[in-house]
Amino acid sequence: MALPWARPAAAQSSDVYMCKGADGVPEYRNGNPGNSKDCKRLNLPDVVTVPGSRAGGAPSGGKSAAATSPTSFPRVDSATQKSRDSERRTVLETELQTEEARLAGLRAEYNNGEPERQGGERNYQKYLDRVARLRDDITRSEANVASLRRELSGLKD
Template identity: 50%
Template sequence: MKTLSLCLLLLLSASAQATVYKYVDKDGNVTFTNVPIRGAQPIRLNPLSSYPSQHKNSGNSSGGGAAPAKPSSSFPSVDPGTQKQRDSGRRKILEQELANEQKALADAQKALTDGKATRNGDETRNYQKYLDRVQKLQDEVTDRQKNVEALRRELGQN
């Protein structure tokens, strides 16, 4: 029974690498399938490329898994001063984005307050139009609040 199961498993795994067929109908529509269709031509596909891992196991037998790969001498590195300048520039950009987003949030909140206070044109007869417009304004406020929160998290200001 085990032999039969093993043979069946091998047969199924061989069929897992199925042939791909290309079928062109009378209108010129092209269909690719793994099911043979009358008139379809089997096509040969090149195997997928694979590349060996870039880091090697250091032979660490501590049982904690493979050690992290150490950068090779050709690995680009940045001196601490340059990295500090980059971090400073990034922080300035994030702070400017935060300031812009906070201004946009204040504008969106004002637009929401003003929008709730008035009904435009046919919104007096069609209450749903009013609700839809106010909901769009509320969604804008919510989006701006999320952006401000995300920028504060990025800057570490929680």
Template identity: 45%
Template sequence: MRYALLIPVLAAFFTAGSHSQDRIYRCGNEYTNNAAEAQSRGCKVVEGGNVTVVQGTRVPAGQVRVAAAPAAAGPRVDSADQRARDSEARAILEAELKKAEARQAELLKEYNDGEPEKQGAEGRNYQKYLDRVAELKASIARNESDIAGIKRELGRVPASK
């Protein structure tokens, strides 16, 4: 008995929900549910889902918004000052490169083609020796990448005239 009353109520609920929305028409980038306006403008019916349109704010005709130009990073520098900065940067990079290359020469001399001289307790403890050799090898690789980075930076800095 309870189900006999429930079926007509559910049927009325589902049919009411399916007829509650009017047809939606798409006119370019605009949507409307006014059939007369849609027909006069040649709009197409939107099918296959619900459409939610939020009306945007309109700018009055006299007020046109113009995007502001991006602010400069800082005051402009004249060319003489820029050349001085570039030559100073180049000198610093060249000094760093010389220091890194000297360090590389020291590391390679100490590494001795993978067989450095044993120091102190390394004669009795071979693992300490192997650890130092591995550390030297890692230092050489790290220093090589530093030298490559400095050379890349030197390539980016304009040559002094």
């Protein structure tokens, strides 16, 4: 017995016409082109649709794809993994310290929204641009610090 969803099905199709629009731009229309004289019927191949997998997403064999890894998949012993985790923690802590130092420097320069004017900022707009850039840099640095702390909190001890 053939299953109706196991074979491709031709989609419902209608005639497609290419017409010249008012400004000369081509327009594509389904079905009847209407009263337009500048329309040509396009000879397009039939559209074929293939149904997707079942709603559960499981293959037809009934086994879950993520249940087991192949036997040829490389394994890492626990000592090597602990070494890698320790190295990763060290790198993240170093990045966090660097980013916190950068953030402290930016906040000191920002001076609560009133940084010292520099010699090249005779034009007040240049000063305002630098203040806005400092504010954006502080926001970005705060987000980086939060992200690094979140990543460090997720590491295994």
